[in-house]
Amino acid sequence: MSKNLIEVKNLKKYFNTPNGALHAVDDISFFIKKGETLGLVGESGCGKSTTGRLLIRLLEATSGEIIYDGKDISKLSKREMNALRKEIQIVFQDPYASLNPRLTVSEIIAEPLIVNKIFKRDKISLNKRVEELMDLVGLAPRLANSYPHELDGGRRQRIGIARALALNPKFIVQDEPVSALDVSIQAQILNLMADLQEQLDLTYLFISHDLSVVKHVSDRIAVMYLGKIVELTDYNSIFKNALHPYSQALLSAIPHASLDEKSERILLVGDVPSPINPPIGCRFASRCPHATKKCLEVEPILKEISKNHFVACHFAGEV
Numbered sequence: 001m002s003k004n005l006i007e008v009k010n011l012k013k014y015f016n017t018p019n020g021a022l023h024a025v026d027d028i029s030f031f032i033k034k035g036e037t038l039g040l041v042g043e044s045g046c047g048k049s050t051t052g053r054l055l056i057r058l059l060e061a062t063s064g065e066i067i068y069d070g071k072d073i074s075k076l077s078k079r080e081m082n083a084l085r086k087e088i089q090i091v092f093q094d095p096y097a098s099l100n101p102r103l104t105v106s107e108i109i110a111e112p113l114i115v116n117k118i119f120k121r122d123k124i125s126l127n128k129r130v131e132e133l134m135d136l137v138g139l140a141p142r143l144a145n146s147y148p149h150e151l152d153g154g155r156r157q158r159i160g161i162a163r164a165l166a167l168n169p170k171f172i173v174q175d176e177p178v179s180a181l182d183v184s185i186q187a188q189i190l191n192l193m194a195d196l197q198e199q200l201d202l203t204y205l206f207i208s209h210d211l212s213v214v215k216h217v218s219d220r221i222a223v224m225y226l227g228k229i230v231e232l233t234d235y236n237s238i239f240k241n242a243l244h245p246y247s248q249a250l251l252s253a254i255p256h257a258s259l260d261e262k263s264e265r266i267l268l269v270g271d272v273p274s275p276i277n278p279p280i281g282c283r284f285a286s287r288c289p290h291a292t293k294k295c296l297e298v299e300p301i302l303k304e305i306s307k308n309h310f311v312a313c314h315f316a317g318e319v
Contacts, residue, residue, distance in 0.1 A: 003033065003034050004031040004032065004033055004034070004067075005032055005033065005034040005035075005068065005069060005170065005171060005203045006031060006032040006055065006066070006067065006068055006171065006203070006205075007031045007065070007066075007067035008028065008029055008030050008031070008055070008064070008065070008066055008067075009029050009064055009065040009067070010027050010028075010029055010063065010064045010065065011025055011027070011028050011029070011051070011054060011061055011063075011064035011065070011066065012025060012026055012027055012061060012062045012063045012064050013025040013047075013050055013054055013059060013061055013062050014026075014062045017276060019276050019277075020276045020277045021276065021277070022275050022276050023226075023227045023275050023276070023278055024047045024050045024227055024275065025047045025050050025051050025054060025061075025227050026047075026226075026227035026228055026278070027064075027228070028051070028224075028227075028228065028229045029229075029302070030222055030229060030232060032171075032203055032205060033203075033219075034170075034201075034203055035197075035201055035202075035203055036203060036204075036219040036220065037197065037203075037204040037205075037206050037217055037218045037219050037220075038204070038205055038206070038218065038219070038220050038221070038222060039206045039207075039208065039214035039215075039217065039218030039220070039221040039222065039235070040052070040205060040206065040207045040208075040221075040222050040224060041207075041208055041209065041210070041211055041214050041221060041222070041223055041224065041250065042209065042223060042224035042225055043209055043225075043272075044209060045272070045275070046224045046225055046226055046227065047224060047226070047227045047275075048176075048207045048208075048209075048224055049093075049175050049176070049207060051205075051207075051224070052090065052173040052175050052205055052207050053090075053173075053175075054066065055088075055173060055205060056085075056088045056089070056090055056171075056173055057073060057074070057081060058090070060074075061074055068084070068087075068088065068171070069087075069170075085167075086116060086167040086168070086169065087167075087169050087170045087171060088169060088170070088171045088172075088173075089164040089165075089167070089169040089171075089172050089173070090164065090172065090173040090174075090175060091157070091160050091161055091164050091172060091173070091174050091175065091177045092160060092175055092177075093175050093176040093177065093179055093180060094180050095148075095153055095156035095157035095159070095160050095177075095180065095181075096148060096149075096153070096156055096180075098160055099148040099156060099159060099160065100148075101147065101148055101149060102147075103147075104144065104145050104146060104147055105134070105139065105143050105144055105145070105146050105147075105148075105151075105159055106127075106130050106134075106144040106145065108148075108159055108163055109130050109133050109134065109159065109162045109163050109166060110126055110127075110129075110130050110166075111163070112163060112166045112167055113126060113129060113130075113166050113167070114126070116167060118167070129166070130144070131144075133162040133165060133166055134162060136162065136165065136196070137158040137159075137161050137162045137165070137192060137196075138158060138192060139155065139158050139159065139162065143155065152185070153180060153181045153182070153185060154181060154182075154185035154188060154189060157177060157178070157181065157185075157189055158189070158192070160177075161177075161189075161192065161193070161196070165196070165200070168200075169202070170201075170202065170203060171202070171203045171204075171205075172202055172203070172204055172205075173204075173205045173207070174193065174204055174205065174206045174207060175207045176207055176208050176209070177189060177193070177206075178190060178208075178213065179208065179209070179210070186213070190213070190216060190217055193217065194217060204217075206218055211238075211250050211251060211254055212254045212255075214235075215235055215239060218235050219234065219235065220232065220233065220234050220235065221233065221234070221235050221238045223238070223244065223246065223247045223250065225246050225283060225284055226272060226273060226275060226278060226283040226284075227275060227278070227283075228283060228302075228312065229302055229310075229312070230244045230246055230247070230284065230302070230311070230312045230313070231243060231244040231246075231247045231310065231311050231312070232302065232309075232310040232311075233308060233309040233310065234308065237308075237309050238251075239251065241309075243305060243309070243311045243313065243316040243317050244284075244311050244312065244313050244316065245266075245284065245288045245289065245290055245313065246284050246287075246288075248266055249266040249267075249268050252264065252265050252266040253265065253266075266289075268287045269287060270286045270287045271286070271287075272287070273286055279296070280296075280297065280299065281294075281295050281296045281297050281298055281299055282295040282296070282298075282299060282300050282312075282313070282314070283299075290315060292314075292315075294314055295314060298314070300312045300313050300314050305317055
């Protein structure tokens with residue numbers, strides 16, 4: 001069995017607001033094995049992107065542990081964390097907003113190498129490394145002096161990926177990296193990331209709201225709802241035997257490739273509860289067609305229902 005590169009234990013992130021504490025990420029635990037991809041899915045506002053930013057400390061956690069390669073990075077000093085940042089990177093959702101519009105393609109890719117003084121004053125080696133990275137992600141050499149606004153979304157995202165790879169990281173957070181791209185370009189970027197993972201032995205946290213995308217890139221999938229992980233298992237189990245009502249509703253919304261394939265669409269009624277002072281019991285209870293009094297009063301814990309299949313539901317496997 002592969003060694004766990006990331007272990008998250010009881011991670012919480014609350015934001016203070018005039019109306020109370022906003023529970024963006026509320027007591028979640030999971031692990032990511034070295035060399036695998038964990039898909040993190042859920043609707044907008046459930047805490048997916050916040051979780052990704054907490055893992056690489058772009059945001060500071062309210063409490064909990066983030067164990068990276070055996071070390072709790074949530075307790076590292078700024079200097080210690082800066083040294084570790086070479087190993088953990090992020091690819092952002094919007095490939096235009098995340099790139100400096102005043103820099104050329106080669107300057108954007110070279111920036112992390114310059115900031116970390118990898119080549120110091122050796123400009124020839126620096127330029128050679130930039131050329132290697134451009135070739136690695138499929139960017140033509142002629143684009144080196146282009147600016148982000150001159151390129152399409154797919155090429156912009158390739159720049160973001162090249163920048164993330166510049167320092168030879170071990171772990172990359174993919175924060176909805178294809179959601180802003182056309183469908184045809186999405187496939188190219190997903191294939192590129194899969195090839196790079198195999199070639200460079202990378203570990204991914206792949207964040208998305210689209211289960212059909214996550215299916216093609218993930219070894220395991222965690223389903224998140226209102227700051228909580230409600231189901232966690234391998235991708236085969238989630239698609240063949242989803243046990244949480246919310247996971248079932250997400251799956252029912254995936255369109256089928258064939259018109260002959262038909263399945264009943266699960267329509268959720270009611271509103272998502274506020275993440276500010278969330279309900280006491282199950283957070284999905286107000287929208288769940290199977291909710292009982294117990295669901296409203298007692299919060300379900302994430303427990304192993306079958307081998308490596310974790311569900312937070314009082315009636316998992318029964319509904």
